[in-house]
Amino acid sequence: MKQTRILMGMPVTVEVVDPAVTEPVLDAVYAYFEYIDEKFSTYKETSEISKINRHELALEDASEDMRTIFALSEQTRLETEGYFDIFYNGRYDPSGLVKGWAIFQAAELLREKGFQNYYVEAGGDIQLAGSNAQGRDWRVGIRNPFEMNEIVKVLSATDCGIATSGTYVRGQHIYNPKNAGALELDILSLTVIGPDIYEADRFATAAFAMGKKGLGFIARLDGFEGYSIDKDRRATFTAGFGRFVAYD
Amino acid sequence: MNKRNSPTFDLNQSARKFFLSAFVVTAFAAYVAHDRLGTQASTLTTNSAGQSNTQTSGASLAGSFKNGTFTGTEEDAYYGLVKVQTTIQNGKITDVTFLEFPKDRRTSQRINSYAVPTLQQEAMQAQSASVNVISGATLTSQAFVASLQAALSSAKN
Numbered sequence: 001m002k003q004t005r006i007l008m009g010m011p012v013t014v015e016v017v018d019p020a021v022t023e024p025v026l027d028a029v030y031a032y033f034e035y036i037d038e039k040f041s042t043y044k045e046t047s048e049i050s051k052i053n054r055h056e057l058a059l060e061d062a063s064e065d066m067r068t069i070f071a072l073s074e075q076t077r078l079e080t081e082g083y084f085d086i087f088y089n090g091r092y093d094p095s096g097l098v099k100g101w102a103i104f105q106a107a108e109l110l111r112e113k114g115f116q117n118y119y120v121e122a123g124g125d126i127q128l129a130g131s132n133a134q135g136r137d138w139r140v141g142i143r144n145p146f147e148m149n150e151i152v153k154v155l156s157a158t159d160c161g162i163a164t165s166g167t168y169v170r171g172q173h174i175y176n177p178k179n180a181g182a183l184e185l186d187i188l189s190l191t192v193i194g195p196d197i198y199e200a201d202r203f204a205t206a207a208f209a210m211g212k213k214g215l216g217f218i219a220r221l222d223g224f225e226g227y228s229i230d231k232d233r234r235a236t237f238t239a240g241f242g243r244f245v246a247y248d
Numbered sequence: 249m250n251k252r253n254s255p256t257f258d259l260n261q262s263a264r265k266f267f268l269s270a271f272v273v274t275a276f277a278a279y280v281a282h283d284r285l286g287t288q289a290s291t292l293t294t295n296s297a298g299q300s301n302t303q304t305s306g307a308s309l310a311g312s313f314k315n316g317t318f319t320g321t322e323e324d325a326y327y328g329l330v331k332v333q334t335t336i337q338n339g340k341i342t343d344v345t346f347l348e349f350p351k352d353r354r355t356s357q358r359i360n361s362y363a364v365p366t367l368q369q370e371a372m373q374a375q376s377a378s379v380n381v382i383s384g385a386t387l388t389s390q391a392f393v394a395s396l397q398a399a400l401s402s403a404k405n
Contacts, residue, residue, distance in 0.1 A: 013381065124384040132380050143384025144374060154377045166385035191383055215367060229372050239366040246377070 001026060007033040008041070008099070010123035016110060017117035017133050025113060029106050029120065036102040039065060042093050053091045069094050069101065072202075080206035080217075100163060100201025103127050107197070120197075125163040127197040139246055145188040145229055152235070153191075153227065156246035161197030165190050165208035166229075187211055189229040192218055193244055200224070 002015035003026050014029050041047045048066055051057040059070060073086045073094055086094040099122060107120045107127040117130030119138055128138045137158040141151030145166055155162065166189035190208045194200030203224060207214030215236055218226035225241040315337055 015380070119381055121381050121383075124382065126381055126383055138381065139377070139379040141375070141377075141379035141382040143382050144372070145385070147374070148384075150374045151377075151379060151382060152372050152374055154375050154379055155383075162383045164383045164385050189385060219367060233372045234369055235372045236367050236369045239368065241368075248377075 003030075005030055008037045008102075008122065009043075012120075012122040014106075014110075014120050015118060016115055017131065018115045021115065025110070025115075028113075029109055032106050032109055033102060033122070036098060036105075039063070040069070040094060040098045042091070042095065049092060049094065069098060072101065073097050076202045076206065080203070080210075083209045084202060084206040096205045097202055099123060100125055100161070100198045103201070104161070104196050104198040125161070125197055125201050127161050128158045130158060142191050142227060143189070146233065152229065154246040155193070155244045157193060157244050161194050161200035163192050163194070163197060163201035163204040165192075165204040186231045187214065187228050188231060190214055190218075191227045193225045193241070194221075195223050 001021045001023075002013065004011050004013040006012070007030060012030065012033055014026050016025065038044065038046070039048045042049055042053070044050060048057065048062060052059060052062060052066070059067065062070075070086075070092075073084070076084045076097060077086075084096065086092050086097065103120050103122050103125055104127055107118070107129060110118050110120070111129065115129075117132070119126055119128045121127075124143065126140060128140070132138050137156045140155040140157060140162055142153040142155065142164065144150035144152045166187075187208065190204055192200045192204035192207065194203060203218060203221060204226075207217045207226065210217055215226050215228045215238065218224050219238040225238045225244065227235060227237040227241055229235050
């Protein structure tokens with residue numbers, strides 16, 4: 001059973017291969033995403049994060065999920081040389097961390113219900129488990145940043161997370177303030193394979209912000225592989241990435 | 249330093265440990281610098297106070313260190329404990345290995361390998377094979393852009 005719904009402003013797809021799956025199971029997964037959106041959306045005035053940003057709610061009095069996200073954000077900031085930070089313009093926006101975390105938790109929901117073969121994908125970030133309908137590892141395409149309807153790599157993977165950070169807007173100039181000369185971004189897409197989607201997503205986001213040195217950062221992490229595409233249509237990837245590439 | 253070492257030691261042993269640990273920490277720094285910058289192997293000089301500094305010239309070691317294998321102290325690298333072992337031959341570092349490095353906790357995933365990453369390249373090529381699912385940057389997410397900008401702006405020195 002496979003469904004796609006728009007949640008958190010992006011398409012969310014859930015496919016469960018196990019025959020025991022029913023519609024209410026998928027409903028529960030989507031309900032979880034709705035719960036996350038209600039709590040963490042900075043676009044919703046009623047969300048808990050908006051209340052924190054308006055100083056109506058202190059972090060100490062916030063929900064456990066909120067405090068967890070803040071703790072994980074701080075941990076990620078420290079682990080990424082400050083490249084990942086949810087505090088910007090006097091406000092907190094943990095969206096960059098919440099997505100991967102929500103996908104991971106949604107997939108855990110399926111696992112706890114006894115399902116073994118599924119994936120949960122939101123906005124191009126994926127948690128994989130078990131096998132696909134053909135009984136093989138999941139086949140995951142990497143989108144072409146120059147041509148949205150094309151894929152440029154096919155991966156074969158399971159029981160891991162795959163996240164891509166990037167931009168499809170050509171001609172857009174993104175500047176890295178860490179470089180005094182305001183460097184134009186020349187990495188368009190960075191895909192990270194990690195032990196789960198929470199880990200893959202947070203490091204993909206941070207490494208993308210690092211520009212050219214981002215892939216080297218990923219290469220230094222144990223259990224992570226990366227694949228980047230630059231403005232000259234050149235792909236650069238880590239040494240262990242090849243074992244995830246599908247050649248058939 | 250030395251917090252985790254045996255609490256009983258005589259003065260000589262203590263001093264020796266201090267010099268050795270100072271040396272190993274410097275060796276560690278030199279090794280990292282060498283690895284990251286991709287320069288020629290750094291060599292070390294030392295003064296009588298045991299303070300070491302690195303040089304990237306080809307000068308040999310100032311003769312203060314004997315050949316052999318030396319183990320450093322456990323050091324808190326804030327993401328975990330690090331302990332290195334170095335081998336000296338003819339006054340030069342020939343090897344640095346990590347006896348202990350963070351690897352088992354989530355908080356330890358920042359950096360646990362100091363090797364220069366091996367990266368490979370190829371020309372990007374469109375594929376026609378069928379897939380189950382596609383990974384790509386979120387197409388419409390303003391949150392991503394906001395988050396990226398937040399990351400970039402907070403990445404200032």
